[in-house]
Amino acid sequence: MTRRFFRILTACLCVALPAAAASGPLPAAARPAPGGYAALPRPQQAMLDDLERRTFRWFWDSADPETGLVPDHYPGPSFSSIAAVGFGLTAYGVGVERGYITREQAIGRTLATLRFFHDAPQNGSEDGASGYHGFFYHFLDMHTGKREGHWTELSSVDTTLLLGGVLFAESYYDRDTPQEREIRRLADAIYRRVDWPWMQPRRPLIGMGWTPGGGFIPADWKGYNEGMLIYVLALGSPTHPVGAAAWKAWTATNDRSWGTFEGRTFLNFAPLFGHQYSETWIDFRGIRDAWSRAHGLDYFENSRRATLSQRDYAIANPGHWTGYGRDVWGLTASNGPGDFVVKGDAGKRRFYGYAARGAGLDDITDDGTIAPTAAAGSIAFAPQIVVPALMAMKRRYGQWIYDRYGFVDAFDPSFRLKASLRTGKLVPGMGWVDTEQLGIDQGPIVLMIENWRSGFVWKVMKRNPYIRRGLRRAGFTGGWLARPVPQP
Numbered sequence: 001m002t003r004r005f006f007r008i009l010t011a012c013l014c015v016a017l018p019a020a021a022a023s024g025p026l027p028a029a030a031r032p033a034p035g036g037y038a039a040l041p042r043p044q045q046a047m048l049d050d051l052e053r054r055t056f057r058w059f060w061d062s063a064d065p066e067t068g069l070v071p072d073h074y075p076g077p078s079f080s081s082i083a084a085v086g087f088g089l090t091a092y093g094v095g096v097e098r099g100y101i102t103r104e105q106a107i108g109r110t111l112a113t114l115r116f117f118h119d120a121p122q123n124g125s126e127d128g129a130s131g132y133h134g135f136f137y138h139f140l141d142m143h144t145g146k147r148e149g150h151w152t153e154l155s156s157v158d159t160t161l162l163l164g165g166v167l168f169a170e171s172y173y174d175r176d177t178p179q180e181r182e183i184r185r186l187a188d189a190i191y192r193r194v195d196w197p198w199m200q201p202r203r204p205l206i207g208m209g210w211t212p213g214g215g216f217i218p219a220d221w222k223g224y225n226e227g228m229l230i231y232v233l234a235l236g237s238p239t240h241p242v243g244a245a246a247w248k249a250w251t252a253t254n255d256r257s258w259g260t261f262e263g264r265t266f267l268n269f270a271p272l273f274g275h276q277y278s279e280t281w282i283d284f285r286g287i288r289d290a291w292s293r294a295h296g297l298d299y300f301e302n303s304r305r306a307t308l309s310q311r312d313y314a315i316a317n318p319g320h321w322t323g324y325g326r327d328v329w330g331l332t333a334s335n336g337p338g339d340f341v342v343k344g345d346a347g348k349r350r351f352y353g354y355a356a357r358g359a360g361l362d363d364i365t366d367d368g369t370i371a372p373t374a375a376a377g378s379i380a381f382a383p384q385i386v387v388p389a390l391m392a393m394k395r396r397y398g399q400w401i402y403d404r405y406g407f408v409d410a411f412d413p414s415f416r417l418k419a420s421l422r423t424g425k426l427v428p429g430m431g432w433v434d435t436e437q438l439g440i441d442q443g444p445i446v447l448m449i450e451n452w453r454s455g456f457v458w459k460v461m462k463r464n465p466y467i468r469r470g471l472r473r474a475g476f477t478g479g480w481l482a483r484p485v486p487q488p
Helices: 003-009 042-062 081-098 103-119 156-172 180-194 228-236 245-251 273-281 292-294 299-316 372-376 383-401 439-454 456-462 465-473
Strands: 209-211 258-261 264-267 340-344 347-351 426-427 432-435
Touching: 003 081, 042 081, 042 439, 081 103, 081 180, 081 273, 081 439, 081 456, 103 156, 103 180, 156 180, 156 228, 156 258, 156 273, 156 456, 180 426, 209 426, 228 273, 228 465, 264 273, 273 299, 273 456, 299 383, 372 383, 372 439, 383 432, 439 456, 456 465
Parallel strands: none
Antiparallel strands: 258 264, 340 347, 426 432
Protein backbone atom coordinates (compact mmCIF):
# COMPACT_ATOMS: atom_id res chain seq x y z
CA MET A 1 0.00 0.00 0.00
CA THR A 2 1.48 3.36 -0.93
CA ARG A 3 1.84 6.36 1.35
CA ARG A 4 -0.58 8.21 -0.92
CA PHE A 5 -3.43 5.77 -0.51
CA PHE A 6 -2.80 4.30 2.93
CA ARG A 7 -4.85 6.74 4.95
CA ILE A 8 -7.73 6.53 2.46
CA LEU A 9 -8.15 2.87 3.28
CA THR A 10 -6.98 2.44 6.87
CA ALA A 11 -9.61 0.74 8.92
CA CYS A 12 -9.43 -1.72 11.75
CA LEU A 13 -9.17 -5.28 10.44
CA CYS A 14 -11.47 -6.84 12.98
CA VAL A 15 -11.27 -10.49 14.05
CA ALA A 16 -14.11 -11.91 16.12
CA LEU A 17 -12.74 -12.78 19.54
CA PRO A 18 -14.35 -13.54 22.87
CA ALA A 19 -13.94 -11.06 25.69
CA ALA A 20 -11.15 -11.97 28.07
CA ALA A 21 -10.12 -10.96 31.55
CA ALA A 22 -7.93 -7.88 31.91
CA SER A 23 -4.20 -8.42 32.23
CA GLY A 24 -2.70 -8.43 35.68
CA PRO A 25 -0.19 -5.90 37.01
CA LEU A 26 3.15 -5.51 35.33
CA PRO A 27 6.28 -6.90 36.93
CA ALA A 28 8.26 -4.18 38.69
CA ALA A 29 10.93 -4.09 35.97
CA ALA A 30 8.35 -3.09 33.34
CA ARG A 31 6.71 -0.27 35.28
CA PRO A 32 7.54 3.39 34.58
CA ALA A 33 10.39 4.63 36.74
CA PRO A 34 9.27 6.79 39.69
CA GLY A 35 10.12 10.40 38.98
CA GLY A 36 9.95 9.99 35.21
CA TYR A 37 12.44 12.01 33.21
CA ALA A 38 14.03 13.55 36.31
CA ALA A 39 14.95 10.08 37.61
CA LEU A 40 16.80 9.04 34.44
CA PRO A 41 20.60 8.79 34.39
CA ARG A 42 22.15 11.86 32.78
CA PRO A 43 23.14 10.08 29.52
CA GLN A 44 19.52 9.07 28.95
CA GLN A 45 18.30 12.58 29.71
CA ALA A 46 20.85 14.00 27.28
CA MET A 47 19.78 11.60 24.56
CA LEU A 48 16.09 12.52 24.95
CA ASP A 49 16.93 16.24 25.07
CA ASP A 50 18.84 15.89 21.83
CA LEU A 51 16.16 13.82 20.12
CA GLU A 52 13.37 16.22 21.09
CA ARG A 53 15.32 19.26 19.88
CA ARG A 54 16.36 17.66 16.57
CA THR A 55 12.84 16.41 15.85
CA PHE A 56 11.37 19.84 16.59
CA ARG A 57 13.94 21.34 14.21
CA TRP A 58 12.57 19.14 11.41
CA PHE A 59 9.26 20.99 11.57
CA TRP A 60 10.83 24.41 11.93
CA ASP A 61 13.23 23.96 9.02
CA SER A 62 10.92 22.13 6.64
CA ALA A 63 7.80 24.33 6.83
CA ASP A 64 7.20 27.11 4.33
CA PRO A 65 7.45 30.29 6.44
CA GLU A 66 4.97 32.12 4.19
CA THR A 67 2.15 29.57 4.28
CA GLY A 68 3.08 27.30 7.17
CA LEU A 69 2.70 24.25 4.94
CA VAL A 70 4.75 21.31 6.24
CA PRO A 71 5.99 18.66 3.80
CA ASP A 72 4.91 15.06 3.96
CA HIS A 73 8.58 14.01 3.87
CA TYR A 74 11.85 15.91 4.13
CA PRO A 75 14.64 16.51 3.17
CA GLY A 76 13.95 16.60 -0.56
CA PRO A 77 11.02 17.68 -2.74
CA SER A 78 7.58 16.87 -1.34
CA PHE A 79 3.94 17.82 -1.29
CA SER A 80 2.46 19.05 1.99
CA SER A 81 0.70 16.79 4.48
CA ILE A 82 -2.06 18.60 6.35
CA ALA A 83 -1.65 16.14 9.24
CA ALA A 84 2.01 17.14 9.48
CA VAL A 85 0.89 20.77 9.68
CA GLY A 86 -1.20 19.90 12.75
CA PHE A 87 1.78 18.27 14.43
CA GLY A 88 3.92 21.26 13.48
CA LEU A 89 1.52 23.83 14.95
CA THR A 90 1.72 21.92 18.23
CA ALA A 91 5.49 21.46 18.05
CA TYR A 92 5.97 25.25 17.84
CA GLY A 93 4.50 25.55 21.33
CA VAL A 94 6.87 22.88 22.56
CA GLY A 95 9.70 24.88 20.99
CA VAL A 96 8.69 27.95 22.98
CA GLU A 97 8.48 26.05 26.27
CA ARG A 98 11.85 24.38 25.68
CA GLY A 99 13.55 27.59 24.55
CA TYR A 100 14.28 26.39 21.02
CA ILE A 101 12.49 29.45 19.58
CA THR A 102 10.91 32.58 21.06
CA ARG A 103 7.19 33.00 21.57
CA GLU A 104 7.29 35.75 18.94
CA GLN A 105 8.80 33.37 16.39
CA ALA A 106 6.14 30.76 17.13
CA ILE A 107 3.39 33.37 16.85
CA GLY A 108 4.67 34.48 13.45
CA ARG A 109 4.78 30.94 12.04
CA THR A 110 1.43 30.03 13.59
CA LEU A 111 -0.27 33.15 12.22
CA ALA A 112 1.08 32.46 8.74
CA THR A 113 -0.29 28.92 8.91
CA LEU A 114 -3.73 29.85 10.21
CA ARG A 115 -4.12 32.71 7.76
CA PHE A 116 -3.36 30.32 4.91
CA PHE A 117 -5.88 27.68 6.00
CA HIS A 118 -8.51 30.26 6.87
CA ASP A 119 -8.28 31.92 3.45
CA ALA A 120 -7.51 28.86 1.28
CA PRO A 121 -10.20 28.24 -1.40
CA GLN A 122 -13.00 25.86 -0.40
CA ASN A 123 -15.13 24.53 -3.24
CA GLY A 124 -16.04 21.35 -5.09
CA SER A 125 -13.69 21.77 -8.07
CA GLU A 126 -11.13 19.16 -9.08
CA ASP A 127 -8.09 21.42 -9.06
CA GLY A 128 -8.98 24.87 -7.80
CA ALA A 129 -9.41 24.27 -4.09
CA SER A 130 -7.58 23.34 -0.91
CA GLY A 131 -10.70 21.92 0.69
CA TYR A 132 -14.47 21.70 0.79
CA HIS A 133 -17.12 21.93 3.52
CA GLY A 134 -14.38 22.91 5.97
CA PHE A 135 -12.34 19.75 5.35
CA PHE A 136 -8.98 19.84 3.56
CA TYR A 137 -7.30 17.60 1.04
CA HIS A 138 -4.91 15.08 2.51
CA PHE A 139 -2.00 16.46 0.47
CA LEU A 140 -1.55 20.00 -0.85
CA ASP A 141 0.90 21.39 -3.35
CA MET A 142 3.73 23.04 -1.39
CA HIS A 143 3.76 26.01 -3.79
CA THR A 144 0.10 26.68 -4.62
CA GLY A 145 -1.52 25.25 -1.50
CA LYS A 146 -4.17 23.53 -3.60
CA ARG A 147 -5.02 19.86 -4.03
CA GLU A 148 -1.86 17.96 -4.93
CA GLY A 149 -3.52 15.74 -7.53
CA HIS A 150 -6.65 13.84 -8.45
CA TRP A 151 -5.40 10.86 -6.45
CA THR A 152 -5.63 12.70 -3.10
CA GLU A 153 -8.86 12.73 -1.13
CA LEU A 154 -10.64 15.22 1.07
CA SER A 155 -9.62 13.49 4.27
CA SER A 156 -11.58 13.43 7.51
CA VAL A 157 -8.75 11.97 9.60
CA ASP A 158 -6.01 14.21 8.23
CA THR A 159 -8.23 17.28 8.64
CA THR A 160 -8.72 16.16 12.24
CA LEU A 161 -4.98 15.91 12.86
CA LEU A 162 -4.61 19.39 11.38
CA LEU A 163 -7.34 20.59 13.74
CA GLY A 164 -5.49 19.10 16.68
CA GLY A 165 -2.77 21.69 16.04
CA VAL A 166 -5.30 24.43 15.27
CA LEU A 167 -7.11 23.93 18.58
CA PHE A 168 -3.80 23.67 20.42
CA ALA A 169 -2.91 27.11 19.04
CA GLU A 170 -6.30 28.50 20.09
CA SER A 171 -5.73 27.42 23.70
CA TYR A 172 -1.99 28.04 23.97
CA TYR A 173 -1.80 31.61 22.65
CA ASP A 174 -4.01 33.10 25.33
CA ARG A 175 -2.51 36.55 25.87
CA ASP A 176 -4.38 39.78 25.23
CA THR A 177 -2.27 41.00 22.31
CA PRO A 178 -3.42 41.72 18.74
CA GLN A 179 -1.48 38.80 17.31
CA GLU A 180 -2.62 36.24 19.86
CA ARG A 181 -6.22 37.43 19.60
CA GLU A 182 -5.98 36.92 15.84
CA ILE A 183 -4.63 33.39 16.35
CA ARG A 184 -7.64 32.57 18.51
CA ARG A 185 -10.08 34.12 16.03
CA LEU A 186 -8.65 32.28 13.03
CA ALA A 187 -8.36 28.96 14.84
CA ASP A 188 -11.94 29.17 16.04
CA ALA A 189 -13.22 30.03 12.56
CA ILE A 190 -11.33 27.14 10.92
CA TYR A 191 -12.77 24.63 13.39
CA ARG A 192 -16.32 26.01 13.34
CA ARG A 193 -16.40 25.82 9.54
CA VAL A 194 -16.03 22.03 9.38
CA ASP A 195 -19.34 20.49 8.34
CA TRP A 196 -19.07 17.15 10.13
CA PRO A 197 -22.59 15.85 9.27
CA TRP A 198 -21.80 16.31 5.57
CA MET A 199 -19.05 13.69 6.03
CA GLN A 200 -21.66 11.16 7.20
CA PRO A 201 -23.01 9.49 4.06
CA ARG A 202 -23.86 6.42 6.21
CA ARG A 203 -24.93 7.92 9.53
CA PRO A 204 -24.24 7.75 12.38
CA LEU A 205 -20.68 6.82 11.36
CA ILE A 206 -18.27 9.36 9.86
CA GLY A 207 -16.85 8.66 6.41
CA MET A 208 -13.17 8.47 5.58
CA GLY A 209 -13.20 10.98 2.75
CA TRP A 210 -14.51 12.36 -0.52
CA THR A 211 -13.27 13.24 -4.00
CA PRO A 212 -14.91 15.51 -6.60
CA GLY A 213 -14.83 12.77 -9.22
CA GLY A 214 -15.90 9.81 -7.14
CA GLY A 215 -17.94 11.20 -4.28
CA PHE A 216 -17.69 9.70 -0.80
CA ILE A 217 -15.17 6.94 -0.18
CA PRO A 218 -17.10 3.69 0.57
CA ALA A 219 -15.59 3.26 4.05
CA ASP A 220 -16.30 4.72 7.48
CA TRP A 221 -14.36 5.17 10.68
CA LYS A 222 -15.55 2.21 12.70
CA GLY A 223 -13.83 0.37 15.54
CA TYR A 224 -10.79 1.31 17.57
CA ASN A 225 -8.14 3.12 15.52
CA GLU A 226 -6.75 6.63 14.99
CA GLY A 227 -10.31 7.78 14.27
CA MET A 228 -10.97 8.45 17.96
CA LEU A 229 -10.03 12.12 17.63
CA ILE A 230 -12.35 12.53 14.63
CA TYR A 231 -15.36 11.66 16.74
CA VAL A 232 -14.28 13.81 19.70
CA LEU A 233 -13.93 16.88 17.48
CA ALA A 234 -17.12 16.13 15.53
CA LEU A 235 -19.08 15.75 18.76
CA GLY A 236 -17.54 18.91 20.22
CA SER A 237 -18.41 21.21 17.32
CA PRO A 238 -20.54 24.22 18.31
CA THR A 239 -21.77 24.73 14.74
CA HIS A 240 -21.99 21.39 12.89
CA PRO A 241 -21.92 18.58 15.49
CA VAL A 242 -22.72 14.96 14.79
CA GLY A 243 -25.31 13.16 16.91
CA ALA A 244 -24.30 11.43 20.13
CA ALA A 245 -25.07 8.06 18.50
CA ALA A 246 -21.89 8.43 16.45
CA TRP A 247 -19.60 7.49 19.35
CA LYS A 248 -21.65 4.43 20.24
CA ALA A 249 -21.55 3.34 16.61
CA TRP A 250 -17.78 3.84 16.45
CA THR A 251 -17.20 1.65 19.54
CA ALA A 252 -19.84 -0.96 18.61
CA THR A 253 -17.30 -3.35 17.09
CA ASN A 254 -14.55 -2.89 19.69
CA ASP A 255 -15.09 -6.30 21.25
CA ARG A 256 -14.05 -7.95 18.00
CA SER A 257 -10.52 -6.69 18.61
CA TRP A 258 -10.53 -7.22 22.38
CA GLY A 259 -8.40 -10.18 23.34
CA THR A 260 -4.99 -11.43 24.44
CA PHE A 261 -1.88 -10.94 22.35
CA GLU A 262 1.61 -11.76 23.64
CA GLY A 263 0.17 -12.41 27.08
CA ARG A 264 -1.69 -9.11 27.52
CA THR A 265 -5.38 -8.44 27.12
CA PHE A 266 -6.36 -5.19 25.44
CA LEU A 267 -8.22 -3.58 22.55
CA ASN A 268 -5.98 -4.37 19.61
CA PHE A 269 -4.89 -2.21 16.70
CA ALA A 270 -1.70 -3.54 15.16
CA PRO A 271 0.27 -0.41 14.07
CA LEU A 272 1.23 1.75 17.04
CA PHE A 273 0.22 5.00 15.35
CA GLY A 274 -3.41 4.03 16.01
CA HIS A 275 -2.69 4.26 19.74
CA GLN A 276 -0.57 7.40 19.50
CA TYR A 277 -2.31 9.96 17.28
CA SER A 278 -5.37 10.83 19.37
CA GLU A 279 -3.44 10.54 22.61
CA THR A 280 -0.87 13.04 21.40
CA TRP A 281 -3.45 15.74 22.13
CA ILE A 282 -5.81 14.13 24.66
CA ASP A 283 -4.81 12.74 28.04
CA PHE A 284 -7.00 9.66 28.47
CA ARG A 285 -5.59 8.78 31.90
CA GLY A 286 -8.43 8.38 34.36
CA ILE A 287 -11.30 9.24 32.00
CA ARG A 288 -13.54 6.50 30.64
CA ASP A 289 -16.44 6.08 28.24
CA ALA A 290 -19.06 3.35 28.50
CA TRP A 291 -16.94 0.81 26.63
CA SER A 292 -13.77 1.33 28.69
CA ARG A 293 -15.73 1.35 31.96
CA ALA A 294 -17.22 -2.01 31.02
CA HIS A 295 -13.74 -3.41 30.32
CA GLY A 296 -12.03 -2.06 33.42
CA LEU A 297 -9.39 0.19 31.86
CA ASP A 298 -8.95 3.56 30.21
CA TYR A 299 -7.60 4.08 26.70
CA PHE A 300 -4.20 5.18 28.04
CA GLU A 301 -3.80 1.87 29.86
CA ASN A 302 -4.91 0.12 26.69
CA SER A 303 -2.14 1.86 24.73
CA ARG A 304 0.38 0.92 27.41
CA ARG A 305 -0.50 -2.75 26.99
CA ALA A 306 -0.31 -2.47 23.21
CA THR A 307 3.18 -0.99 23.49
CA LEU A 308 4.38 -3.71 25.84
CA SER A 309 2.95 -6.43 23.62
CA GLN A 310 4.85 -5.09 20.60
CA ARG A 311 8.09 -5.29 22.50
CA ASP A 312 7.26 -8.86 23.60
CA TYR A 313 6.48 -9.72 19.97
CA ALA A 314 9.95 -8.49 18.98
CA ILE A 315 11.53 -10.60 21.71
CA ALA A 316 9.66 -13.67 20.47
CA ASN A 317 10.55 -12.70 16.89
CA PRO A 318 8.46 -15.37 15.14
CA GLY A 319 9.61 -14.12 11.74
CA HIS A 320 13.30 -14.44 12.69
CA TRP A 321 14.07 -10.91 11.53
CA THR A 322 17.58 -9.52 12.03
CA GLY A 323 18.16 -7.33 15.06
CA TYR A 324 14.81 -7.79 16.85
CA GLY A 325 14.97 -8.04 20.63
CA ARG A 326 14.08 -6.48 23.96
CA ASP A 327 15.64 -3.14 23.01
CA VAL A 328 15.12 -3.05 19.23
CA TRP A 329 11.43 -3.08 18.35
CA GLY A 330 8.60 -1.01 16.96
CA LEU A 331 6.12 -1.52 14.12
CA THR A 332 3.90 1.21 12.70
CA ALA A 333 3.11 2.90 9.38
CA SER A 334 6.42 3.86 7.82
CA ASN A 335 8.60 3.79 4.75
CA GLY A 336 10.27 0.53 3.81
CA PRO A 337 12.79 -0.84 1.33
CA GLY A 338 10.18 -1.44 -1.39
CA ASP A 339 8.05 -4.19 -2.87
CA PHE A 340 10.40 -7.16 -3.21
CA VAL A 341 10.20 -10.92 -2.78
CA VAL A 342 13.54 -12.38 -1.72
CA LYS A 343 14.31 -16.11 -1.82
CA GLY A 344 16.69 -17.53 0.78
CA ASP A 345 17.37 -20.43 3.09
CA ALA A 346 14.29 -19.52 5.12
CA GLY A 347 12.11 -19.49 2.00
CA LYS A 348 10.45 -16.48 0.40
CA ARG A 349 10.39 -13.20 2.25
CA ARG A 350 8.17 -10.31 1.22
CA PHE A 351 9.27 -6.70 1.77
CA TYR A 352 7.15 -3.58 1.40
CA GLY A 353 7.50 0.10 0.63
CA TYR A 354 5.31 2.41 2.66
CA ALA A 355 3.03 0.15 4.72
CA ALA A 356 1.05 -0.01 7.95
CA ARG A 357 3.29 -2.46 9.77
CA GLY A 358 2.10 -3.81 13.07
CA ALA A 359 1.57 -6.80 15.30
CA GLY A 360 -1.66 -7.63 17.08
CA LEU A 361 -4.71 -9.84 17.03
CA ASP A 362 -6.21 -7.86 14.18
CA ASP A 363 -3.19 -8.12 11.88
CA ILE A 364 0.49 -8.93 11.66
CA THR A 365 2.33 -7.07 8.92
CA ASP A 366 6.05 -7.39 9.48
CA ASP A 367 8.96 -7.37 7.06
CA GLY A 368 11.76 -6.62 9.50
CA THR A 369 11.38 -2.84 9.16
CA ILE A 370 11.73 -0.95 12.44
CA ALA A 371 10.28 2.58 12.74
CA PRO A 372 11.81 4.47 15.70
CA THR A 373 8.62 6.54 16.03
CA ALA A 374 6.78 3.39 17.08
CA ALA A 375 8.80 3.32 20.29
CA ALA A 376 9.49 7.03 20.70
CA GLY A 377 5.84 8.02 20.17
CA SER A 378 4.88 5.54 22.90
CA ILE A 379 7.23 6.93 25.55
CA ALA A 380 4.38 8.31 27.64
CA PHE A 381 2.76 4.87 27.76
CA ALA A 382 5.78 2.75 28.69
CA PRO A 383 8.93 4.82 29.32
CA GLN A 384 10.66 1.95 31.11
CA ILE A 385 10.97 0.01 27.84
CA VAL A 386 11.01 2.91 25.39
CA VAL A 387 14.01 4.82 26.75
CA PRO A 388 16.33 1.77 26.63
CA ALA A 389 15.08 1.03 23.10
CA LEU A 390 15.92 4.51 21.86
CA MET A 391 19.33 4.35 23.49
CA ALA A 392 20.03 0.92 22.00
CA MET A 393 18.91 1.83 18.46
CA LYS A 394 21.04 4.94 18.47
CA ARG A 395 24.04 3.11 19.92
CA ARG A 396 23.83 0.18 17.54
CA TYR A 397 22.77 1.91 14.31
CA GLY A 398 23.11 5.61 15.01
CA GLN A 399 25.77 6.38 12.41
CA TRP A 400 23.26 5.38 9.73
CA ILE A 401 19.84 6.17 11.23
CA TYR A 402 20.38 9.30 13.39
CA ASP A 403 21.00 12.64 11.70
CA ARG A 404 20.39 16.37 12.14
CA TYR A 405 16.64 15.73 12.48
CA GLY A 406 16.84 12.77 14.83
CA PHE A 407 15.97 9.24 13.76
CA VAL A 408 15.27 8.61 10.10
CA ASP A 409 11.82 7.25 9.45
CA ALA A 410 12.73 3.56 9.36
CA PHE A 411 15.45 0.94 8.86
CA ASP A 412 15.52 -2.76 8.02
CA PRO A 413 18.60 -4.83 8.96
CA SER A 414 17.05 -7.89 7.26
CA PHE A 415 17.00 -6.36 3.78
CA ARG A 416 20.30 -6.96 1.97
CA LEU A 417 19.16 -7.16 -1.65
CA LYS A 418 21.11 -5.05 -4.13
CA ALA A 419 18.26 -3.46 -6.04
CA SER A 420 16.99 -0.17 -7.39
CA LEU A 421 15.33 1.54 -4.42
CA ARG A 422 12.59 4.17 -4.53
CA THR A 423 13.46 5.48 -1.08
CA GLY A 424 16.39 5.08 1.25
CA LYS A 425 19.69 3.35 0.64
CA LEU A 426 21.44 0.04 1.20
CA VAL A 427 24.28 0.12 3.72
CA PRO A 428 26.71 -2.77 3.18
CA GLY A 429 26.77 -5.06 6.17
CA MET A 430 23.88 -3.27 7.87
CA GLY A 431 20.81 -3.33 5.63
CA TRP A 432 18.30 -0.79 4.34
CA VAL A 433 18.03 2.65 5.93
CA ASP A 434 15.75 5.53 5.08
CA THR A 435 17.20 8.91 4.13
CA GLU A 436 14.24 11.07 5.14
CA GLN A 437 11.77 11.69 7.93
CA LEU A 438 7.96 11.79 7.64
CA GLY A 439 5.96 14.52 9.36
CA ILE A 440 3.31 12.14 10.68
CA ASP A 441 6.04 10.05 12.30
CA GLN A 442 8.10 12.99 13.59
CA GLY A 443 5.06 14.52 15.28
CA PRO A 444 4.41 11.80 17.87
CA ILE A 445 8.11 11.73 18.77
CA VAL A 446 8.49 15.37 19.80
CA LEU A 447 5.00 15.78 21.27
CA MET A 448 4.92 12.55 23.27
CA ILE A 449 8.40 13.09 24.67
CA GLU A 450 7.15 16.43 25.93
CA ASN A 451 3.92 14.97 27.25
CA TRP A 452 5.91 12.44 29.22
CA ARG A 453 8.35 15.04 30.52
CA SER A 454 5.86 17.74 31.49
CA GLY A 455 2.36 16.90 30.26
CA PHE A 456 2.54 20.17 28.33
CA VAL A 457 0.36 19.44 25.28
CA TRP A 458 -2.18 17.57 27.39
CA LYS A 459 -2.41 20.46 29.86
CA VAL A 460 -3.05 22.97 27.09
CA MET A 461 -5.72 20.81 25.46
CA LYS A 462 -7.55 20.27 28.78
CA ARG A 463 -8.38 23.99 28.65
CA ASN A 464 -10.04 23.72 25.23
CA PRO A 465 -13.85 23.83 25.56
CA TYR A 466 -14.44 21.89 22.35
CA ILE A 467 -12.27 18.98 23.47
CA ARG A 468 -14.06 18.85 26.81
CA ARG A 469 -17.49 19.06 25.17
CA GLY A 470 -16.65 16.34 22.66
CA LEU A 471 -15.42 13.97 25.35
CA ARG A 472 -18.48 14.55 27.51
CA ARG A 473 -20.87 14.01 24.59
CA ALA A 474 -19.01 10.74 23.91
CA GLY A 475 -19.82 9.69 27.47
CA PHE A 476 -16.41 10.19 29.11
CA THR A 477 -16.50 10.87 32.83
CA GLY A 478 -14.13 11.04 35.79
CA GLY A 479 -10.53 12.17 36.15
CA TRP A 480 -9.62 15.63 34.93
CA LEU A 481 -12.98 16.03 33.17
CA ALA A 482 -14.66 16.16 36.58
CA ARG A 483 -12.41 18.98 37.76
CA PRO A 484 -12.57 22.71 36.92
CA VAL A 485 -10.82 23.91 33.77
CA PRO A 486 -7.12 24.36 34.64
CA GLN A 487 -5.74 27.85 34.42
CA PRO A 488 -2.64 28.58 32.31
